Each structure stands twice: as structure tokens, then as C-alpha cells.
Amino acid sequence: MASTRPNQLFRNKSAKIAAIPMIVTALFVFVGGTAWTIVYSFTSSGLLPRLKWVGLDQYERLWDTRKWLVSIENLAIYGLSMLVLVFVIGFILAALLDQKIRFENTIRTVILYPYALSFVVTGLVWQWILNPEFGVQNIVRGWGWETFTFDPLYNAEIAIFGILIAGLWQGSGLVMVLMLAGLRGIDQDVWKAARVDGIPAWKTYLFIVIPMMRPVFITTLVLVVTGIVKIYDLIVAQTGGGPGIATEVPAKYVYDMMFQANNLGQGFAASTMMLVTVALVVIPWAFLEFGGSKNRG
Amino acid sequence: MTNSVEIKKLDLHFGAVKVLQDLNLDIGKGEFLVLLGSSGCGKSTLLNCIAGLLDVSGGQIHINGTNVTWAEPSERGIGMVFQSYALYPQMTVEGNLSFGLKNAKLPKAEIESRVKRASEILQIEPLLKRKPAALSGGQRQRVAIGRALVRDVDVFLFDEPLSNLDAKLRADLRVEIKRLHHSLQNTMIYVTHDQIEAMTLADRIAIMRGGQIMQLGSPDEIYGRPVNKYVADFIGSPSMNFLDGRIQGGAFHVGDLSIPLDGYDFAGGSPVDADATIGIRPEHVVTGELVGNAAFQVDVEVSLIEPTGSDTLIDCTVAGNHFRVRMDGQSRVSLGEKLRIGINPSMASLFDAKSELRL
Numbered sequence: 001m002a003s004t005r006p007n008q009l010f011r012n013k014s015a016k017i018a019a020i021p022m023i024v025t026a027l028f029v030f031v032g033g034t035a036w037t038i039v040y041s042f043t044s045s046g047l048l049p050r051l052k053w054v055g056l057d058q059y060e061r062l063w064d065t066r067k068w069l070v071s072i073e074n075l076a077i078y079g080l081s082m083l084v085l086v087f088v089i090g091f092i093l094a095a096l097l098d099q100k101i102r103f104e105n106t107i108r109t110v111i112l113y114p115y116a117l118s119f120v121v122t123g124l125v126w127q128w129i130l131n132p133e134f135g136v137q138n139i140v141r142g143w144g145w146e147t148f149t150f151d152p153l154y155n156a157e158i159a160i161f162g163i164l165i166a167g168l169w170q171g172s173g174l175v176m177v178l179m180l181a182g183l184r185g186i187d188q189d190v191w192k193a194a195r196v197d198g199i200p201a202w203k204t205y206l207f208i209v210i211p212m213m214r215p216v217f218i219t220t221l222v223l224v225v226t227g228i229v230k231i232y233d234l235i236v237a238q239t240g241g242g243p244g245i246a247t248e249v250p251a252k253y254v255y256d257m258m259f260q261a262n263n264l265g266q267g268f269a270a271s272t273m274m275l276v277t278v279a280l281v282v283i284p285w286a287f288l289e290f291g292g293s294k295n296r297g
Numbered sequence: 298m299t300n301s302v303e304i305k306k307l308d309l310h311f312g313a314v315k316v317l318q319d320l321n322l323d324i325g326k327g328e329f330l331v332l333l334g335s336s337g338c339g340k341s342t343l344l345n346c347i348a349g350l351l352d353v354s355g356g357q358i359h360i361n362g363t364n365v366t367w368a369e370p371s372e373r374g375i376g377m378v379f380q381s382y383a384l385y386p387q388m389t390v391e392g393n394l395s396f397g398l399k400n401a402k403l404p405k406a407e408i409e410s411r412v413k414r415a416s417e418i419l420q421i422e423p424l425l426k427r428k429p430a431a432l433s434g435g436q437r438q439r440v441a442i443g444r445a446l447v448r449d450v451d452v453f454l455f456d457e458p459l460s461n462l463d464a465k466l467r468a469d470l471r472v473e474i475k476r477l478h479h480s481l482q483n484t485m486i487y488v489t490h491d492q493i494e495a496m497t498l499a500d501r502i503a504i505m506r507g508g509q510i511m512q513l514g515s516p517d518e519i520y521g522r523p524v525n526k527y528v529a530d531f532i533g534s535p536s537m538n539f540l541d542g543r544i545q546g547g548a549f550h551v552g553d554l555s556i557p558l559d560g561y562d563f564a565g566g567s568p569v570d571a572d573a574t575i576g577i578r579p580e581h582v583v584t585g586e587l588v589g590n591a592a593f594q595v596d597v598e599v600s601l602i603e604p605t606g607s608d609t610l611i612d613c614t615v616a617g618n619h620f621r622v623r624m625d626g627q628s629r630v631s632l633g634e635k636l637r638i639g640i641n642p643s644m645a646s647l648f649d650a651k652s653e654l655r656l
């Protein structure tokens with residue numbers, strides 16, 4: 001036996017060789033594509049990419065555009081509300097389902113079902129439900145409450161919350177099943193011990209069970225956040241960004257600039273801004289999560 | 298009022314499955330009672346009923362003279378220790394011990410003194426600031442015992458607390474639990490499937506099978522006078538030898554052998570004639586010079602030898618039945634050797650062939 005430790009790089013050689021094509025593709029597509037986008041965001045590319053440098057012009061224009069500012073604001077409102085509500089709703093549903101109730105499988109399937117629908121279908125369904133002529137407002141007025149008004153998609157002030165309702169309807173099921181899996185992984189004896197200790201159920205969830213579910217929460221968080229940042233199709237199907245520009249979001253801005261306004265440079269600048277924002281969140285978190293663990297022991 | 302826990306006509310079923318049926322059990326103050334039985338016989342279910350973690354289907358449970366059948370676990374004056382330790386993993390040892398007390402809004406000084414006392418008794422003071430993940434199995438189970446200890450209750454419930462530990466630790470912690478019982482003098486109800494734990498710890502053992510208590514008695518009684526063939530077979534390692542035959546005219550006949558039963562303490566007072574099974578523990582079979590004093594003697598041929606150090610186990614055949622004999626570890630025997638063994642009927646057990654009850 002060799003007395004020195006074998007080089008980590010050469011362990012599991014065949015597995016690593018097999019992974020090379022995938023790694024190369026990933027590097028080429030993701031890193032290459034990202035770099036290319038960033039480079040061309042400093043050019044005046046229009047319909048086609050051109051290497052004509054304009055410095056930070058595209059970024060200055062971006063931050064002077066009201067549509068972009070509204071998009072950012074919408075994403076912030078939608079994102080924060082979605083994040084909080086989808087976790088609260090998903091967790092509460094999971095906790096309810098975890099009470100050994102009957103028909104659990106049926107209920108779970110029903111609630112998870114919307115997740116199987118595409119955003120386009122979800123968007124159209126909720127466009128109808130929230131439509132004052134055919135949807136909820138019409139039904140409630142039909143019951144005799146003539147002044148009832150519920151038309152979020154037609155009111156620029158609250159239109160983004162109309163999108164939020166559809167997003168929650170679609171996303172809660174996934175959070176619920178992930179949380180349910182997490183809850184099922186908790187040793188039942190811990191629950192018993194807490195009951196003997198006289199800890200009320202809500203405190204047991206808050207101080208014992210949820211901390212034990214940390215890995216599930218992190219996985220779910222990553223899934224939910226990526227879903228939020230790339231939100232696009234739901235908007236297109238439900239409101240098309242309207243009324244006016246009330247429900248514009250960054251991803252839609254990028255798409256509109258690149259493929260409708262024939263302004264690639266502007267689109268690249270906007271997507272680079274999105275990348276920077278995500279990086280600002282992810283990098284510090286990754287340091288805390290993985291860098292810190294060495295000291296924690 | 299001398300009973301700490303009284304269980305009256307307890308029934309429990311999960312749907313159509315009856316797990317406990319008409320179970321009665323009184324446990325005295327300061328008693329160490331062990332519930333012993335093979336896996337799935339309903340021991341944990343009974344313990345969870347006493348703790349209030351399962352809703353009973355019928356019957357009553359009284360603790361310290363109060364009917365607690367429908368009381369919350371935390372209001373029953375019990376502490377409980379689980380096989381899987383069930384510590385709160387995100388809290389330090391100190392947090393684990395004090396969480397319940399803080400929740401009950403006890404004064405800070407009181408909490409501190411209770412945690413201090415418990416950690417002294419269990420020798421876990423150096424571990425107070427650690428998280429459970431940084432503890433060994435034995436240390437974790439000490440913390441779990443500590444969590445029951447700080448509750449300052451009269452009744453402790455243990456559900457196989459040592460089953461997840463390796464043999465050496467198990468023996469150590471077993472001694473410690475016994476010591477703890479001596480110093481605290483509180484009631485302990487202890488579930489296990491390990492007969493050594495049961496015999497060494499218990500004041501009384503309840504042997505359970507199929508949700509019922511087969512026999513309730515001191516370790517001596519259970520070992521010496523098992524009420525039926527199941528208990529006789531379950532208790533003792535290596536297990537009892539059984540020979541099927543017939544009692545007639547004050548002797549037990551098996552094959553062409555006839556074992557005189559003078560000195561056997563019949564349950565009915567006098568010998569009966571019946572088809573029966575005689576049970577003889579391997580350690581009650583005598584060999585060597587002692588054979589001369591035995592009421593019944595027979596020659597056997599050694600067919601297998603298992604030395605264990607302290608003892609040597611010998612396999613042989615008696616009246617066509619497989620038979621084991623326990624000899625001193627010092628004795629020298631060889632395979633195929635003819636050996637004379639002796640049996641004293643006063644140490645044997647007789648069971649009815651049909652009902653399997655003790656005769």
C-alpha cells in the first residue's frame with residue numbers, strides 16, 4: 001500500500017471520464033453563453049449581435065426606462081409575497097395532511113395537480129376565474145351582492161396580486177408534498193417526547209420539527225426562488241403584462257427587447273442585471289452554507 | 298394508597314386489530330416493573346397508553362390515585378425515555394433538559410437547579426453545551442433519562458432504552474438505571490425484549506404475549522415456577538428442555554424411561570394422571586459426583602460441545618428427544634463420550650399437554 005494518500009483527482013477515474021462530455025457541454029453552454037451575453041451587453045447590438053462598443057449606455061438606458069423599473073418592482077412584490085405565502089400555505093397543508101387523515105392520497109393528488117399544468121394553462125384558467133364578466137365577481141353578484149367588486153386583473157394597482165393568486169394555486173402543491181416528505185422523515189418518538197414534555201403542537205413545529213427539516217426547506221427554497229425569478233409564461237398567458245405595464249416582469253422585458261423591439265443589447269443588459277441580482281443573493285448564502293460549515297465542525 | 302399505577306380492564310384496538318384486551322395491572326409505589334415479551338406483543342402500546350400517547354378504547358388508568366385515562370401526557374406525572382433517544386437535535390443538551398420546564402414557565406432558578414441536579418446524577422455536566430449529534434449513543438440516552446429526571450415525577454417509563462446500544466454500553470447503563478432506581482425510589486415501568494435486562498432490573502416481571510399478561514411475578518417466580526409452557530420456553534438461556542410423555546402413578550413416563558415425581562410441587566397439591574410435558578432447565582441437570590444424589594439418572598452420549606468460557610453446553614439425546622445440559626466450564630468432556638446425568642424433579646416443571654398450563 002502506498003503510504004501517501006492518493007490524489008483525490010484520480011479517484012473514481014472512470015466515473016469522472018464518463019462525466020467529461022456533460023461537464024464540457026455545461027461549461028460551454030452555461031458559462032460560455034453567460035459570458036457572451038455579458039460581453040454583448042456593452043455593445044449597441046440591434047436585430048443582430050454586433051461588436052460595436054457603447055460602454056455602459058445600455059445600462060443607463062435600462063435604468064431610465066419606466067417599464068424596467070416597474071418590472072423590478074413587480075418582481076419584488078410578487079417574489080416576496082410568493083415566497084412567504086407559498087411556504088406558509090404549503091407547510092400548513094402538509095401539517096394538516098400529516099394528521100393521519102383519511103383520503104390523504106386523494107387530497108394530496110388534488111392539491112398537487114395544478115403543478116402538473118403548464119403556466120400557460122394556469123394563466124388562462126385564472127384569467128377566466130378573475131374576469132369580472134364570467135368569474136368570481138359575476139358569481140357573487142349573482143348571489144345578490146350587487147356591489148361586490150373583484151377584478152384584480154383589470155385594476156393596475158393590484159393586478160400583480162391577481163398573478164400571485166394563480167402562482168400560489170400552482171406552486172403550493174409542490175411545496176406541500178416536499179414539506180410532507182420532510183414531516184414524514186421526523187422520528188415519531190420526538191413528537192411523543194415533546195408531548196410528554198407538555199410542548200404545544202405549534203411550538204413543537206416551530207422549535208423542534210422545522211429546525212429538523214432544514215435540508216428540505218433549503219431544497220424547496222431553491223426551487224421556489226428559481227420559479228419566481230424566471231416567471232414569464234404565467235404573465236404572458238394571464239395579462240400579457242397589462243393593464244398597461246402593470247404586470248411587467250424582468251424576464252418578459254428581456255424577451256420583449258430581444259425578439260420584439262429588435263434591441264439585443266438592451267435585452268442582454270437586462271438579463272445581466274438579473275444575473276447580478278441572483279448572484280448577489282446566492283453567493284453570500286453559499287459562503288454561509290458551505291464555507292462556514294468547516295468551522296462549525 | 299400503595300399503588301402508583303393501576304390499569305383496569307384496558308382495551309386498545311387499531312381499527313379491527315385488537316392489540317390489548319381486558320388488561321389489568323397494579324404497580325406498587327417505588328416498584329421496578331418490567332414488561333417483557335417478544336416483539337409485537339403490545340408492550341410499547343401498553344406503555345404509550347400509560348403515558349397518554351395513545352387513546353385507549355376501553356378501561357381506565359389511574360396514576361397516584363387519580364383517574365388519568367383522558368389526561369394529557371404532561372399532566373400525568375410521568376417521564377418517558379425512548380429507544381431512539383428522541384432528543385431535540387437542534388438544541389444543546391442543556392436546551393433538551395430545560396425546554397419542557399421553560400415551556401411550563403418554571404422560575405429560572407428552579408430550572409437551573411433541576412438541570413444541575415440531573416446532570417450531576419447522570420454525569421453529563423461536561424456535555425451540557427453540546428448538541429446531541431456530538432454525543433455517543435450512551436451519552437444520548439443519559440440525556441434522554443435526564444430529560445425525564447428534570448420533570449421531577451414519580452413514574453418513569455422506559456421503552457427499550459438500551460436496545461440501540463452495543464453490548465458493553467448496554468450492561469453499563471443497565472447497572473446505572475438500577476442504581477438510579479435505588480437512589481430515587483420512584484416507580485419505573487420498563488419495556489424490553491431482553492430477558493437478561495428483565496431479570497437483573499425487575500422487582501416484578503410481567504410476561505406479555507398477544508396483548509395479554511401471561512404471568513406477573515418476581516424474577517424468581519417467573520424463572521422457577523413458569524405458569525405455562527410459553528413462559529417456561531421464553532425465559533432462560535439456553536432454553537428449557539421439553540419431553541412429551543405421560544404422568545401416571547406418581548411418575549413421568551417418556552419412551553422407556555420413568556422419572557419419579559416425588560418432591561414435585563403440584564399446583565393442585567397432589568399428583569394427577571395426564572398427558573403432559575416435563576420441562577427441565579439445562580442448568581438444573583446434574584453431572585459428575587452430584588449424579589449419585591439425583592432422583593433420576595440416565596446415561597447419554599455427547600453429540601455436540603459448545604464451550605462459552607464460564608460454562609460448557611452439551612447436546613445429547615434423552616428418550617429420542619434433543620436435550621441440552623449445562624456443565625461447569627472447567628469440566629472436560631469429549632465428543633461421543635458416555636455421560637451419566639441426573640435430574641431432580643423438584644426443579645422441573647410439568648405442563649398439561651393440551652392446555653400447556655403448569656400442573
Ligand SMILES: Nc1ncnc2c1ncn2[C@@H]1O[C@H](COP(=O)(O)OP(=O)(O)O)[C@@H](O)[C@H]1O
Nearest residue numbers: 311314316334335336337338339340341342343
Ligand atoms: N399505529 C398502529 N396501527 C396499527 N397497528 C399497530 C399500530 N401500532 C402498533 N400496532 C400493532 O400492535 C401490535 C403491538 O405493537 P407494539 O406495542 O409496538 O409491540 P412491541 O411489544 O414490540 O412494543 C403489533 O402487532 C403492531 O403491528
Ligand SMILES: [Mg+2]
Nearest residue numbers: 340341342457
Ligand atoms: Mg416496542
